[in-house]
Amino acid sequence: MMTPELTVLALAVLLQGLQFAIFSVSAQMQVGPRYAASPRDEPRQLTGLAGRAQRAMTNHFEGLVMFTAAVLVVVAGGQSSDVTQAAAWTYLGARVLYVPAYLLGWAPWRSAIWVVGFLATMLMLIAALL
Amino acid sequence: MSPELAALSAVALVHFATIFVAQRFLTRDIGRDGNAGTRENLDDRLSPISLRLRRATANFTENVGPFIIAVLVVVLAGKTSTWTAALAWAYVAARVLYVPAYALAWVPWRSVIWFAGFVATLALLVLGLI
Numbered sequence: 001m002m003t004p005e006l007t008v009l010a011l012a013v014l015l016q017g018l019q020f021a022i023f024s025v026s027a028q029m030q031v032g033p034r035y036a037a038s039p040r041d042e043p044r045q046l047t048g049l050a051g052r053a054q055r056a057m058t059n060h061f062e063g064l065v066m067f068t069a070a071v072l073v074v075v076a077g078g079q080s081s082d083v084t085q086a087a088a089w090t091y092l093g094a095r096v097l098y099v100p101a102y103l104l105g106w107a108p109w110r111s112a113i114w115v116v117g118f119l120a121t122m123l124m125l126i127a128a129l130l
Numbered sequence: 131m132s133p134e135l136a137a138l139s140a141v142a143l144v145h146f147a148t149i150f151v152a153q154r155f156l157t158r159d160i161g162r163d164g165n166a167g168t169r170e171n172l173d174d175r176l177s178p179i180s181l182r183l184r185r186a187t188a189n190f191t192e193n194v195g196p197f198i199i200a201v202l203v204v205v206l207a208g209k210t211s212t213w214t215a216a217l218a219w220a221y222v223a224a225r226v227l228y229v230p231a232y233a234l235a236w237v238p239w240r241s242v243i244w245f246a247g248f249v250a251t252l253a254l255l256v257l258g259l260i
Contacts, residue, residue: 064196
């Protein structure tokens with residue numbers, strides 16, 4: 001059954017697909033497609049926009065794993081409720097905002113936005129466990 | 131056991147195999163003591179092929195998260211089909227090929243192979259959502 005949490009989870013990955021596109025384009029503009037396709041034996045540090053796009057993407061890969069666990073526990077455990085659904089959408093909203101917050105250097109709002117997504121994930125898990 | 135879940139299991143086995151191969155090269159470079167030690171300045175002590183295998187492993191770790199989500203969404207939403215089974219196994223094939231493509235510097239095929247796995251993941255998600 002397609003619960004709202006599962007829909008949000010799928011949309012979160014599509015967001016990550018978009019984040020990858022932003023990262024890939026900005027990074028290739030910086031280092032060139034030839035280096036990108038090479039085995040990258042000489043490490044190159046991305047700077048500026050490309051570096052921010054990379055760090056934002058890496059952060060979402062990390063956050064996605066915990067969110068996946070939360071959705072799995074809620075859905076497989078049959079614990080979906082208004083609270084878990086609202087938390088799931090809150091997570092997605094935070095992760096969407098996180099991208100411009102990183103790219104445009106909204107400090108300290110990027111950190112605040114990250115905390116919202118993190119707390120939403122934790123809230124889902126706690127609501128499912130109670 | 132749907133074909134998608136079987137593919138997910140296969141992906142985990144491919145991941146373990148990749149780690150195993152990377153660790154064999156790491157042990158070749160720095161010995162058992164270096165492997166069991168606390169690995170200070172590890173990158174400076176490893177050969178290019180070990181570093182490539184470690185980058186391939188890191189890439190695997192990033193991309194397996196979205197694939198797990200894609201399989202989860204398709205299976206839990208009851209949207210499995212011949213298409214989703216083929217896409218899931220295409221992902222497995224891409225990740226198997228990715229390891230030699232990185233280690234042996236198949237340029238630009240490594241990028242092409244990576245992209246095939248990425249597209250398979252996104253296609254699975256879209257089929258789960260619609």
